[in-house]
Structure formats: C-alpha cells, structure tokens
Amino acid sequence: MLLILAILPPMFALQSTSTRSRARRGALTTPHGVLQTPFFMPIATKGAVKTISSFDVERLGSPIVLSNTYHLWLRPGVEELKNVGGLHALMDWHGAILTDSGGFQVFSLEGLRKLTLEGVKFQSHIDGAKMMLTPELCMEIQRAIGSDLCMVLDVCTKLPATKEELESALELTTAWARRSKEAFHATREGSFNPGAQLFAIVQGGTDVEMRQRSADALVEIGFDGYAIGGLSVGEPFEEACTVLEGTTPRLPEAQPRYFMGGAQPHEIVAYVQQGIDMLDCVLPTRNARHGQLYRFRHDDLTKRDFYETVHVTNERFAGSQERLFQDLGPDDVEAVDDELRRYTLGYVRHLFRVDEMLGMRLASLWNVRFYLALMKRLRKGIEQGTI
Amino acid sequence: MLLILAILPPMFALQSTSTRSRARRGALTTPHGVLQTPFFMPIATKGAVKTISSFDVERLGSPIVLSNTYHLWLRPGVEELKNVGGLHALMDWHGAILTDSGGFQVFSLEGLRKLTLEGVKFQSHIDGAKMMLTPELCMEIQRAIGSDLCMVLDVCTKLPATKEELESALELTTAWARRSKEAFHATREGSFNPGAQLFAIVQGGTDVEMRQRSADALVEIGFDGYAIGGLSVGEPFEEACTVLEGTTPRLPEAQPRYFMGGAQPHEIVAYVQQGIDMLDCVLPTRNARHGQLYRFRHDDLTKRDFYETVHVTNERFAGSQERLFQDLGPDDVEAVDDELRRYTLGYVRHLFRVDEMLGMRLASLWNVRFYLALMKRLRKGIEQGTI
Numbered sequence: 001m002l003l004i005l006a007i008l009p010p011m012f013a014l015q016s017t018s019t020r021s022r023a024r025r026g027a028l029t030t031p032h033g034v035l036q037t038p039f040f041m042p043i044a045t046k047g048a049v050k051t052i053s054s055f056d057v058e059r060l061g062s063p064i065v066l067s068n069t070y071h072l073w074l075r076p077g078v079e080e081l082k083n084v085g086g087l088h089a090l091m092d093w094h095g096a097i098l099t100d101s102g103g104f105q106v107f108s109l110e111g112l113r114k115l116t117l118e119g120v121k122f123q124s125h126i127d128g129a130k131m132m133l134t135p136e137l138c139m140e141i142q143r144a145i146g147s148d149l150c151m152v153l154d155v156c157t158k159l160p161a162t163k164e165e166l167e168s169a170l171e172l173t174t175a176w177a178r179r180s181k182e183a184f185h186a187t188r189e190g191s192f193n194p195g196a197q198l199f200a201i202v203q204g205g206t207d208v209e210m211r212q213r214s215a216d217a218l219v220e221i222g223f224d225g226y227a228i229g230g231l232s233v234g235e236p237f238e239e240a241c242t243v244l245e246g247t248t249p250r251l252p253e254a255q256p257r258y259f260m261g262g263a264q265p266h267e268i269v270a271y272v273q274q275g276i277d278m279l280d281c282v283l284p285t286r287n288a289r290h291g292q293l294y295r296f297r298h299d300d301l302t303k304r305d306f307y308e309t310v311h312v313t314n315e316r317f318a319g320s321q322e323r324l325f326q327d328l329g330p331d332d333v334e335a336v337d338d339e340l341r342r343y344t345l346g347y348v349r350h351l352f353r354v355d356e357m358l359g360m361r362l363a364s365l366w367n368v369r370f371y372l373a374l375m376k377r378l379r380k381g382i383e384q385g386t387i
Numbered sequence: 388m389l390l391i392l393a394i395l396p397p398m399f400a401l402q403s404t405s406t407r408s409r410a411r412r413g414a415l416t417t418p419h420g421v422l423q424t425p426f427f428m429p430i431a432t433k434g435a436v437k438t439i440s441s442f443d444v445e446r447l448g449s450p451i452v453l454s455n456t457y458h459l460w461l462r463p464g465v466e467e468l469k470n471v472g473g474l475h476a477l478m479d480w481h482g483a484i485l486t487d488s489g490g491f492q493v494f495s496l497e498g499l500r501k502l503t504l505e506g507v508k509f510q511s512h513i514d515g516a517k518m519m520l521t522p523e524l525c526m527e528i529q530r531a532i533g534s535d536l537c538m539v540l541d542v543c544t545k546l547p548a549t550k551e552e553l554e555s556a557l558e559l560t561t562a563w564a565r566r567s568k569e570a571f572h573a574t575r576e577g578s579f580n581p582g583a584q585l586f587a588i589v590q591g592g593t594d595v596e597m598r599q600r601s602a603d604a605l606v607e608i609g610f611d612g613y614a615i616g617g618l619s620v621g622e623p624f625e626e627a628c629t630v631l632e633g634t635t636p637r638l639p640e641a642q643p644r645y646f647m648g649g650a651q652p653h654e655i656v657a658y659v660q661q662g663i664d665m666l667d668c669v670l671p672t673r674n675a676r677h678g679q680l681y682r683f684r685h686d687d688l689t690k691r692d693f694y695e696t697v698h699v700t701n702e703r704f705a706g707s708q709e710r711l712f713q714d715l716g717p718d719d720v721e722a723v724d725d726e727l728r729r730y731t732l733g734y735v736r737h738l739f740r741v742d743e744m745l746g747m748r749l750a751s752l753w754n755v756r757f758y759l760a761l762m763k764r765l766r767k768g769i770e771q772g773t774i
Contacts, residue, residue: 046741047734053745055726076737080706084733092729319467339442342479346471347434350463354433357744358440 011197011224012037012256012277018382022248022275025382028225028256030148031195032088032096033063037256037277038382040268040375041066041098042368043285046075047091050285051361052368054093059336060368063095066280069141069151070102070133074126078144086146086192098149098280100260101138101180101201104229107156115155117172135176139183146192149225152180154201156230166203166210173203174217181221197224199258205230206239208246215250225256228276232261237270244274251275265294265307265374272378273387284367289360291352293345294370295326301374301381312345312363313352320346324366328373331380340366398584398611399424399643399664405769409635409662412769415612415643417535418582419475419483420450424643424664425769427655427762428453428485429755430672433462434478437672438748439755441480446723447755450482453667456528456538457489457520461513465531473533473579485536485667486529487647488567488588491616493520494543502542504559522563526570533579536612539567541588543617553590553597560590561604568608584611586645592617593626595633602637612643615663619648624657631661638662652681652694652761659765660774671754676747678739680732681757682713688761688768699732699750700739707733711753715760718767727753 014026026037042049042057044065049057057065067087076090084090087097106113106122112130114121119134138153153176157169177200184198200218204210211228218226228247231240244259251257258278259271268279284294291313298306310317325341343362351359381387401413413424429436429444431452436444444452454474463477471477474484493509494500501508506521525540540563544556564587571585587605591597598615605613615634618627631646638644645665646658655666671681678700685693697704712728730749738746768774 046743048738048743048745051744051748053726053730053749055729071741075741076706076733080733080737083706084708084731090731090734090737092731092734319463319470321471339440342442343440344471344477344479346463346467347477347479350467350477351435354458354462356433356435357438357747358435360744361438361748362440 010254012254014254016383018387019385021273021387023272023378023382023387024275024277025379026256026277028277030096030197031193032094032148035063035096036379038272038375038378039064039278040371041278041280042371043280043282044091046071047087049364049368050289051357051364052285054091056336056365057093057095059334060365060372061334061336062368062372064098065093065095066098066100067145067147068102068105069099069138069145070105072099072145073102073141074124078141081144086144088146088192096148097145099142099145099147099151101142101151101153102133103154103201104156104260106133107158115172117175119153135179136183139180139187143187143191143193143196146196148193148196150184150196150198151227152177152198152200152223154203154229157203157205159205159230159233159235161205163207166205166207170203170210170214170217173201173214174221177201177218177223178221181223199223199225199227201227201229201260202247203230206235206243208243211243211247212250215247219250219252223255225258226251227258227260229260231259232263237267240267241270241274244271244276248275265371266304268374269301269378269387281371284371285364288363288367291349291359291363293324293363294367296328296370296373299377301377301387310345312348314349317345317349320344320349322346324348324362332373332376334369334372336365336369340369397641399641401641403770405774406772408660408774410659410765410769410774411662411664412766413643413664415664417483417584418580419481419535422450422483423766425659425762425765426451426665427758428665428667429758430667430669431478433458434474436751436755437676438744438751439672441478443723443752444480444482446721446726447752447759448721448723449755449759451485452480452482453485453487454532454534455489455492456486456525456532457492459486459532460489460528461511465528468531473531475533475579483535484532486532486534486538488525488529488538488540489520490541490588491543491647494545502559504562506540522566523570526567526574530574530578530580530583533583535580535583537571537583537585538614539564539585539587539610541590541616544590544592546592546617546620546622548592550594553592553594557590557597557601557604560588560601561608564588564605564610565608568610586610586612586614588614588616588647589634590617593622593630595630598630598634599637602634606637606639610642612645613638614645614647616647618646619650624654627654628657628661631658631663635662652758653691655761656688656765656774668758671758672751675750675754678736678746678750680711680750681754683715683757683760686764688764688774697732699736701736704732704736707731707736709733711735711749719760719763721756721759723752723756727756
C-alpha cells in the first residue's frame with residue numbers, strides 16, 4: 001500500500017517559480033483531467049455557466065468549472081444528484097469540477113442565520129425553509145455532487161470585524177476544517193469521485209497576522225490545497241495583495257493555492273504574482289450580460305493598461321464592423337473562435353438594443369474566452385520569465 | 388438578352404406532385420442557396436433566432452431564416468443596414484433570408500393607426516414616433532436588408548369583417564401589390580441583392596370566394612411567388628384548410644406558395660397536403676422558452692398523433708435520464724446533434740427550475756431541430772408517395 005502511494009504522481013506538480021515574482025507554473029491532476037496552473041474557473045453556480053453549455057465550455061477550452069454546494073443542495077438536491085450520478089453526469093461535463101462549500105452563500109443570506117459550534121442554521125432563499133449546514137453535511141453534499149476539488153465549510157466574518165470576532169471565527173473555521181477533513185475521508189467509499197481532493201479555506205479578514213495564524217493551523221491539519229477566502233468583498237485591491245503577500249509564504253510550496261472571489265484582469269495578474277495558482281470570477285459572465293466586453297490592448301501583462309473594457313451598447317459601435325473576436329495569435333486558437341470571429345460589435349450592440357438574449361450569450365462566450373486567454377498568457381509569461 | 392433569360396434555370400423548379408394529396412416537392416433557387424421545398428423558416432424577427440446564432444442555424448441545417456421589415460426598419464434602421472451591407476452581413480448569415488413586409492405588425496399595433504391609399508400611418512411601438520409605411524418604402528427597406536425573398540406590403544383586415552370591409556381591403560392590397568412590384572424593380576439597381584424575388588400576399592379572410600378574387604388579381608399582376616396571409620389569427624384550423632383548398636388551385640403551379648403564420652406540426656402536414664411549399668412558425672422557439680418540447684411518436688405523419696409535446700418542467704422529469712435529443716435515424720444527422728444528444732430532460736428541467744437561460748436555449752435548439760426534421764420527413768414522404 002505504501003509502495004503504491006509512493007509511485008503515484010503527486011496531485012500537484014510545481015514546474016517552475018518565477019524569478020521576478022512569486023508566480024508559479026504547475027499542473028494539478030484531478031480524476032477529470034490535468035489542469036495547468038495558474039488557471040481560471042468559469043462559474044457554473046447552479047450547474048451551468050450562464051448561457052453556456054458544457055459543449056460550449058469544451059469549445060472555450062476550459063478544463064474546469066466551478067459550482068456551488070449550497071445552490072446544488074437546494075436544487076436539484078442531494079437525492080436527485082445521487083440518482084443521476086452527480087453533477088458531471090447531470091451537466092454531461094467531462095472536465096474537472098470545483099465546488100465552493102456554500103459557507104459564503106449561507107453567511108451572505110439576509111435574515112435569520114445562527115452560528116453554533118455544530119454548524120450554521122439559516123433559511124432557504126427559495127422557500128424560507130429552516131435548514132442547517134454542518135461541516136459533515138457539506139462534505140456529504142459535495143460527495144453527492146461528485147466534485148473533484150471540494151472545499152471545507154468555513155465561517156465567513158462580515159468586515160470590518162473586531163479582533164475578538166475574527167479570533168472566534170478563526171477558531172471555529174479551524175475546528176470545522178478538521179471535522180470537514182474527517183467527514184470527507186469517511187464519505188470516500190461509494191462516492192462518485194473517490195479521487196476527489198479537499199481544500200481548506202484560510203480566513204482572517206484583512207489582518208495579516210490573523211491570516212497567518214489561520215494558515216498555520218490549517219497546514220498543521222493538512223489538506224490537498226489551500227484557498228484564501230473572505231476577500232473580494234469590497235476591500236481595496238491593495239489590501240487583498242497585502243493579505244496574499246503575508247499569507248502565501250506560510251502555505252506549503254508543493255500544494256495549490258486558490259484565491260476565491262472576483263477579480264478584474266489586472267488583479268488576477270497581481271494575485272498570480274503573489275503565488276496564486278487558481279482563481280474564479282463572476283465578472284466575465286456578469287459583465288457580459290450588461291454588454292461589457294474585455295479586450296487586450298497590448299502584450300505586457302505587468303502594465304495595468306494591458307486590457308480595456310468596452311461597453312458594446314455605446315452609440316459609437318452602431319454599425320461597427322470591428323469584430324467581437326480579437327485575434328489572439330496562432331498559439332491561442334480554440335474551437336469556439338470559429339463562431340466568435342463571425343460577429344461584429346455592431347451586431348452585438350444591435351442584439352442588446354433589441355433585447356435579444358443572443359447578445360448576452362455571445363458576449364459571455366467572448367469574455368470567458370478572454371479570461372482563459374489571459375491565463376494562457378500568464379502561464380507562458382511565467383515560463384518565459386516575464387511575469 | 389432573351390437568350391440569356393431563356394437558359395437561366397427557373398427560380399422555382401417543381402420536381403413532383405403527390406398522387407395522394409396536393410403536396411409538392413420542389414427546389415427554390417435564391418442568391419443565397421437552393422432551398423428544397425417544402426421548407427420551414429426559423430424566425431429571426433429582429434435579426435436573430437431567439438437564443439440562437441447564425442453559426443447555430445447552420446449547425447441546425449436550415450438554409451433560410453425569416454426576418455421582419457418593420458422591426459429592422461425601427462432598429463437598426465435603414466441607414467445602419469445600408470452601412471453594414473444588409474442583414475446577411477450584420478448577422479454573418481450565408482443562407483437565404485425572407486422578410487415579411489411588416490404589414491401584419493403595423494396593423495397589429497394598438498392605438499393610432501390610419502389607413503390611406505398612400506400607405507399606413509402609425510406610431511412606433513418603441514418611442515411612439517409617428518411613422519408611415521408605404522409600398523414603396525417597404526420595398527426600399529427590404530432592398531436595404533438585402534432580403535432574398537421580399538414580401539409586398541399588404542392590408543391585414545381584422546377578423547371577423549364584413550364583405551364590404553374585406554372588399555375594400557382586397558382592392559387596396561391589390562393596388563399596393565402592383566405599386567410594390569414597380570418599386571421593387573425600380574430599386575434593384577445598387578441593392579445588396581439584385582437577384583431577390585418578390586412575393587405577393589393573398590388576403591380575403593376566411594371567405595373562399597374573396598381569397599380566389601385576391602389570388603386571381605395578384606396572379607394577373609405576376610409575382611415570383613404567392614403567400615397566403617391573414618390566417619393563423621385565431622380561426623379554427625379547419626377554416627384555414629378550407630381557405631387553402633379553395634385558393635392554392637388558383638395559384639400558378641410553377642411558383643412557390645408560402646403559408647404565413649404559426650402552425651403546429653400536424654397543421655404543417657395538412658398545409659403541405661394542400662400544396663404549400665414554405666412555412667414559418669414562432670411556436671418552436673416560443674414554446675421552447677416555456678419549457679415545451681416537441682417529440683416524434685411515430686413515423687406516419689398523416690396520423691394526428693405522430694408527435695407529442697412534453698412539458699419539461701413537469702415533476703416526472705426530475706432526474707430523468709431520457710435525452711433531450713431524439714434519434715431521428717441515420718439520414719437525419721445535423722452538426723448540432725453532437726451538442727443536443729448530450730443533455731437529459733432531467734438537466735433541462737433543472738435549468739428551467741433554477742432560471743438558467745441555457746434551458747431556453749437548449750430547448751429552442753431542439754424544437755427548431757424538430758421542425759426541420761419534420762420538413763425533411765415530409766419531403767421524403769412526398770417523394771415516396773406517403774403524404
């Protein structure tokens with residue numbers, strides 16, 4: 001048994017570290033594919049990237065999507081997930097899936113929400129039903145989802161918070177992480193995805209010392225990877241960088257690090273430079289639905305102005321022959337480009353003006369394409385020593 | 388010149404007529420492809436089939452889409468259409484386009500609407516602006532759209548109507564058809580699509596004698612094809628059949644006949660059996676957006692129950708492993724099937740339950756696929772003498 005474990009390749013293989021920053025190139029092996037790091041995860045909260053099918057995600061070239069334990073728990077529910085064989089089967093998605101634990105969603109709910117040592121009591125945002133999420137249940141749901149990369153249930157503290165509030169939240173986060181790990185391994189048998197991995201979530205607000213204590217405690221328990229949670233909640237971008245600067249060095253070199261939450265393209269570059277390997281963000285699809293498109297302006301990702309956002313509904317794009325698709329060079333062609341390069345900004349603007357959902361869809365396809373291309377450029381930049 | 392005309396193939400070539408009904412097999416040649424008749428046109432009223440791109444329409448295997456003069460006139464407008472090179476360029480659509488004249492839309496508008504010999508005055512449904520549509524302007528707009536198959540501006544009478552009302556509407560429809568034809572040929576020069584064809588629209592309500600008078604008058608003027616308008620407005624299906632039964636024999640054998648307006652699958656079969664070559668219908672996409680799916684039950688299209696409609700949101704499809712896609716046999720494979728055959732009814736139901744637009748899109752792709760497959764079966768049935 002020990003011998004077998006010894007010859008298994010490590011789940012995360014660090015390939016190189018930049019000499020110019022803490023940026024890292026690696027590969028994360030999951031039961032549904034090898035993911036080149038750093039990577040970005042399109043968000044499929046409720047089992048679909050908005051307006052985009054799993055067929056489309058493949059065309060876009062993303063090897064992973066992110067979904068949400070809380071949302072899938074409510075609908076379709078654990079029983080239906082178990083019956084159909086998990087989320088991979090439900091979506092017919094052959095790539096990897098990471099599931100957020102739902103802690104953030106539960107703590108964000110308005111109204112009744114009560115924290116106990118056992119777990120968190122709350123009311124469903126759909127029908128007001130009283131529910132309780134515990135670390136153990138959270139693992140059971142993620143096993144039913146068949147997620148490749150599971151997240152522990154964490155305690156999210158509303159910022160600003162006092163040192164005392166942060167401390168008691170941290171204590172509980174650590175205790176829940178330990179329980180999550182035990183429950184995760186206890187539910188491995190008979191799950192759809194026995195090779196799944198479990199990530200812990202470092203909390204501690206914008207207090208670097210707290211973050212370090214949280215990281216140390218979680219590393220001592222030992223997880224397959226570590227996420228930085230509780231950021232991107234309105235704090236200045238520089239504070240998130242300061243937190244990362246103080247936290248990532250405390251995390252094991254040989255394991256993947258995941259920055260949770262929204263990030264504009266230049267923020268993604270900064271987080272990767274702080275040693276982040278995985279990111280997700282709702283902005284490419286959400287902004288797309290409001291007619292906002294991302295475009296590269298030049299190749300130097302270390303300069304803040306390497307990209308622009310274009311409001312396609314703007315009058316200046318009336319009848320524009322400029323393409324929605326932007327040529328990203330011969331190394332960066334994906335199957336979806338055949339479709340994207342056909343449409344002009346003038347057409348996309350027209351679709352938004354006449355309320356055709358197709359406009360949202362084309363913009364979403366493009367923005368996800370942009371974020372994935374950004375990650376490809378970042379990976380190449382790390383390899384070439386420019387990041 | 389006469390010689391050149393003589394060796395040009397006819398735009399419409401009738402290949403065979405059924406011995407069991409008036410159903411016809413033919414081929415209609417347009418500047419953007421040869422269309423096998425009878426055919427169905429997916430509706431792209433405002434320049435997009437709802438949730439579906441021109442890339443998708445190609446994958447679905449439709450050689451034509453239908454758009455609307457009135458809607459495109461308002462947005463993006465004639466100037467923008469001219470600037471971009473017409474609707475084919477705007478949508479990047481390489482197949483054929485038929486445009487309805489917008490008469491039906493204008494006459495359907497609530498509020499101020501005044502009919503004169505010159506044209507019809509009305510208020511825009513967008514901003515209330517006072518506008519006037521004349522036969523001449525209608526042709527100019529369709530030339531700017533670059534439509535392959537243009538429709539004359541007709542007078543749509545609200546049913547029920549008195550004989551006098553129908554008569555005066557018919558008189559005007561005929562006069563406008565003549566003016567439309569003159570204007571259409573006058574604007575051929577410099578248009579995006581000089582090889583476009585013009586169809587007249589037979590009116591007359593559910594009065595067969597009126598319909599015959601309308602048809603005779605229009606045939607005397609002479610058009611490239613003839614549409615039957617003003618039906619599918621709430622009258623019983625049998626009345627529409629009676630109208631067709633009395634009208635199609637008055638139309639030239641050698642020219643295509645287009646039934647305008649919505650039709651359920653069994654109605655399409657009946658209309659084709661009355662000698663109809665072209666149809667459109669908003670039902671496949673509209674019903675899809677309400678979670679209603681069409682499915683074949685058996686192969687005998689002459690039996691009313693050859694299809695069923697499935698409400699995918701129904702509880703019985705919770706976790707259903709049944710496929711959205713239905714195997715239509717080896718002769719009927721389209722590029723879109725690769726995508727459609729991946730998803731289960733259980734997944735589509737889940738998407739509707741959690742308000743993911745992707746559900747509407749997958750259902751729309753499927754229903755259009757169904758209607759196109761129905762037409763393929765009808766064409767085969769006519770060839771084999773079963774229709």
